[in-house]
Amino acid sequence: MALCLGQVFSKDKTFRPKKRFEPGTQRFELYKKAQASLKSGLDLRKVVQLPEGENLNDWIAVHVVDFFNRINLIYGTVSEYCSERTCPIMSGGLRYEYRWQDGKDYKRPTKLPALKYMNLLMDWIESLINNEEIFPTRVGVPFPKNFQQVCKKILSRLFRVFVHVYIHHFDSICSMGAEAHINTCYKHYYYFISEFNLIDHSELEPLKEMTEKICN
Secondary structure, eight states, X not given: OOOOHHHHSOGGGOSSOOOOOOTTSHHHHHHHHHHHHHHTTOOHHHHTSOOTTOOHHHHHHHHHHHHHHHHHHHHHHHGGGOOTTTOSSOEETTTEEXXXXXXXXXXXXXXXXXXXXXHHHHHHHHHHHTOTTTXXXXXXXXXXXXXXXXXXXXXXXXXXXXXXXXXXXXXXHHHXXXXXXXXXXXXXXXXXXXXXXXXXXXXGGGGHHHHHHHHO
């Protein structure tokens, strides 16, 4: 029997602290508007559309942070089943393997256990969304010219979390009664990246069958 959202995604299972929007800011108001639409039961394809009169970069920023929080929480739910023994390589089945490279500690693409990869990935994303030069929060401060390119990279990396969770930990998700919640999060993510062409669709190949099943 499916559990309620609060039982499945408890605070104790969160992978790391949640990134929040500052009350009173335009982005906080956009976030509230997006959340209200999600809870209203509207078609997710319509929910992701840019509200009239709103700035596209603000809309993307709100969603990137929200997806980071949600996907972070999803992985935190299954992380106890994702160890160096169970998942010695960050992968999506036998066909897809993801290697870590950051130009600093890992100058070349490096094979890592999934848990280590996830830690590095979340640290990297967190450093970006907390960087005022990339995700400005002060009124009147413009987004950098490469803002959407940075967001595309973040979103493509977050997709890899979905790949690993769906392919390697789906039984655990189902046993917790969390399948419907994660499917909804994935649909929201998929419709958003599709609406604004934020990921090359060739990168979505690992979950092609799952996407066709739940998003069409």
